[in-house]
Amino acid sequence: xxxxxxxxxxxxxxxxxxxxxxxxxxxxxxxxxxxxxxxxxxxxxxxxxxxxxxxxxxxxxxxxxxxxxxxxxxxxxxxxxxxxxxxxxxxxxxxxxxxxxxxxxxxxxxxxxxxxxxxxxxxxxxxxxxxxxxxxxxxxxxxxxxxxxxxxxxxxxxxxxxxxxxxxxxxxxxxxxxxxxxxxxxxxxxxxxxxxxxxxxxxxxxxxxxxxxxxxxxxxxxxxxxxxxxxxxxxxxxxxxxxxxxxxxxxxxxxxxxxxxxxxxxxxxxxxxxxxxxxxxxxxxxxxxxxxxxxxxxxxxxxxxxxxxxxxxxxxxxxxxxxxxxxxxxxxxxxxxxxxxxxxxxxxxxxxxxxxxxxxxxxxxxxxxxxxxxxxxxxxxxxxxxxxxxxxxxxxxxxxxxxxxxxxxxxxxxxxxxxxxxxxxxxxxxxxxxxxxxxxxxxxxxxxxxxxxxxxxxxxxxxxxxxxxxxxxxxxxxxxxxxxxxxxxxxxxxxxxxxxxxxxxxxxxxxxxxxxxxxxxxxxxxxxxxxxxxxxxxxxxxxxxxxxxxxxxxxxxxxxxxxxxxxxxxxxxxxxxxxxxxxxxxxxxxxxxxxxxxxxxxxxxxxxxxxxxxxxxxxxxxxxxxxxxxxxxxxxxxxxxxxxxxxxxxxxxxxxxxxxxxxxxxxxxxxxxxxxxx
Numbered sequence: 001x002x003x004x005x006x007x008x009x010x011x012x013x014x015x016x017x018x019x020x021x022x023x024x025x026x027x028x029x030x031x032x033x034x035x036x037x038x039x040x041x042x043x044x045x046x047x048x049x050x051x052x053x054x055x056x057x058x059x060x061x062x063x064x065x066x067x068x069x070x071x072x073x074x075x076x077x078x079x080x081x082x083x084x085x086x087x088x089x090x091x092x093x094x095x096x097x098x099x100x101x102x103x104x105x106x107x108x109x110x111x112x113x114x115x116x117x118x119x120x121x122x123x124x125x126x127x128x129x130x131x132x133x134x135x136x137x138x139x140x141x142x143x144x145x146x147x148x149x150x151x152x153x154x155x156x157x158x159x160x161x162x163x164x165x166x167x168x169x170x171x172x173x174x175x176x177x178x179x180x181x182x183x184x185x186x187x188x189x190x191x192x193x194x195x196x197x198x199x200x201x202x203x204x205x206x207x208x209x210x211x212x213x214x215x216x217x218x219x220x221x222x223x224x225x226x227x228x229x230x231x232x233x234x235x236x237x238x239x240x241x242x243x244x245x246x247x248x249x250x251x252x253x254x255x256x257x258x259x260x261x262x263x264x265x266x267x268x269x270x271x272x273x274x275x276x277x278x279x280x281x282x283x284x285x286x287x288x289x290x291x292x293x294x295x296x297x298x299x300x301x302x303x304x305x306x307x308x309x310x311x312x313x314x315x316x317x318x319x320x321x322x323x324x325x326x327x328x329x330x331x332x333x334x335x336x337x338x339x340x341x342x343x344x345x346x347x348x349x350x351x352x353x354x355x356x357x358x359x360x361x362x363x364x365x366x367x368x369x370x371x372x373x374x375x376x377x378x379x380x381x382x383x384x385x386x387x388x389x390x391x392x393x394x395x396x397x398x399x400x401x402x403x404x405x406x407x408x409x410x411x412x413x414x415x416x417x418x419x420x421x422x423x424x425x426x427x428x429x430x431x432x433x434x435x436x437x438x439x440x441x442x443x444x445x446x447x448x449x450x451x452x453x454x455x456x457x458x459x460x461x462x463x464x465x466x467x468x469x470x471x472x473x474x475x476x477x478x479x480x481x482x483x484x485x486x487x488x489x490x491x492x493x494x495x496x497x498x499x500x501x502x503x504x505x506x507x508x509x510x511x512x513x514x515x516x517x518x519x520x521x522x523x524x525x526x527x528x529x530x531x532x533x534x535x536x537x538x539x540x541x542x543x544x545x546x547x548x549x550x551x552x553x554x555x556x557x558x559x560x561x562x563x564x565x566x567x568x569x570x571x572x573x574x575x576x577x578x579x580x581x582x583x584x585x586x587x588x589x590x591x592x593x594x595x596x597x598x599x600x601x602x603x604x605x606x607x608x609x610x611x612x613x614x615x616x617x618x619x620x621x622x623x624x625x626x627x628x629x630x631x632x633x634x635x636x637x638x639x640x641x642x643x644x645x646x647x648x649x650x651x652x653x654x655x656x657x658x659x660x661x662x663x664x665x666x667x668x669x670x671x672x673x674x675x676x677x678x
Contacts, residue, residue, distance in 0.1 A: 204260060363603070
């Protein structure tokens with residue numbers, strides 16, 4: 001069945017674009033531009049063959065340069081016979097054919113692209129501009145310059161292809177982390193099967209040095225894994241029996257067994273790959289502007305070139321058509337938007353690739369732009385600036401109650417919560433007493449838990465929960481620094497449990513770096529205000545608020561946005577969904593632990609290091625800086641040479657520099673982001 005192009009409401013073609021063609025030339029970088037309709041079969045094939053590219057890279061580079069090499073040899077030989085070693089036979093049709101043969105290897109592919117673009121309705125493409133400029137040069141007898149323009153343009157295309165491939169190498173290496181095959185134990189016999197065919201519950205045997213193909217639960221007592229492909233962290237991560245291990249992790253020491261808990265397509269790595277591959281669909285405003293500008297500016301230049309050719313005949317007495325046509329052709333070559341169309345997206349993808357290498361997933365270049373202008377970072381406390389690993393410090397229960405029985409009841413109720421506090425209580429109390437019957441279990445957001453035990457109400461939560469149900473207590477809550485869990489039973493105050501959480505080792509560095517970037521940190525938490533203020537004071541955060549309900553956090557964000565300032569919110573991406581939606585950028589911490597985090601956040605930090613927050617912001621700033629440097633360079637040089645070309649002061653050689661030369665300079669500038677340290 002013939003392929004049908006897809007157009008939007010304004011008639012703009014959504015597939016098979018010029019930019020897509022340029023990017024698909026790059027080895028391993030064909031997913032830079034999301035192909036919405038043309039390459040479904042090809043993409044499906046690539047998804048299954050991404051780890052099996054055995055082609056010799058040096059051979060592919062040789063093939064890319066070979067047409068230009070042939071053309072260059074013929075061009076230099078022709079110029080030598082024209083000027084340095086004149087040959088009597090090298091005249092008339094022999095000379096035309098010689099340069100024509102030199103033109104074909106580099107010119108024919110461009111002319112084919114021009115015809116193809118015209119067939120799709122995109123007349124004023126860079127291929128069209130190069131085609132008419134070089135054919136026009138042949139028409140007026142400027143054969144060497146016609147070949148030279150197309151030769152340097154083709155060399156520039158090869159370098160662009162190589163630069164794009166380099167820019168995507170980090171993400172391509174991430175793609176290679178998902179093995180196609182795994183070893184499954186069936187009747188205690190190891191069998192190698194396709195990873196996508198493995199069912200949930202199957203047992204995978206993982207040898208030292210092998211990559212895990214699916215998410216699962218470690219069955220072995222312990223194992224060390226290299227998680228650098230997922231988190232950017234080079235230090236081995238040791239897992240214990242029962243802990244979650246993820247696809248892409250590399251087993252380091254002993255043979256291990258893993259029970260599959262997630263289907264191949266639903267693994268964390270699969271979701272991350274989809275996220276990264278779709279990042280190109282979210283375009284930065286600068287990118288969108290340049291695209292629109294190029295669509296308008298290119299046809300204007302074509303009509304100006306026609307005017308430069310014909311209009312002087314009305315005003316110049318010694319008008320010579322060939323001279324003015326040459327000026328117009330120079331004008332056309334200069335007008336090619338290569339430097340802008342290629343280097344600007346390349347700058348953004350370089351930023352996304354650099355972030356990916358450091359364990360930061362950014363869902364689109366628009367979020368890089370937004371990160372660059374962030375003025376406020378609002379963060380949750382637990383799990384963001386603190387480790388989220390609580391330990392019970394003190395148990396203070398009334399002698400009126402049996403403390404052992406009450407702790408068992410609290411432990412049983414907290415087992416229905418995923419909050420870190422529940423884990424701390426479980427570690428302190430021990431195993432859950434299954435004989436305790438809980439009914440009417442209810443989680444009250446921002447307050448705590450409620451249930452009925454033996455016909456009486458059990459309340460476990462903060463002191464706001466006590467106030468909500470009219471539980472009276474004789475206690476100065478503000479005098480307790482630690483996080484406090486209040487307990488009430490049968491409408492009586494039982495007592496409280498204090499829990500402490502440690503500040504992360506790089507939390508202080510995070511705040512210092514944010515301040516150095518001119519970003520104001522603010523801490524919002526549902527935790528006890530005294531605890532929040534203690535952590536904030538320790539880290540040097542001036543604005544900190546505790547005892548907040550989810551709606552209170554939303555109101556605080558609205559207050560900041562009402563001042564006209566941009567806000568990034570850092571949290572777990574699940575409980576704070578309303579705040580994430582309201583903020584300009586939602587940043588999720590520890591994204592590998594939560595599917596919902598990967599789906600809801602704009603930026604996912606794959607480990608729990610808050611220092612990645614200022615790193616992501618700095619990446620956004622550096623990427624935007626490079627993009628605007630390229631815009632200034634391209635427009636500046638093109639404007640100067642366009643004026644010189646229209647006045648007859650610039651030749652095709654200057655035009656080549658203004659087009660290909662500036663494009664290469666912009667590309668070299670764009671890939672700097674990949675070599676930067678943040």
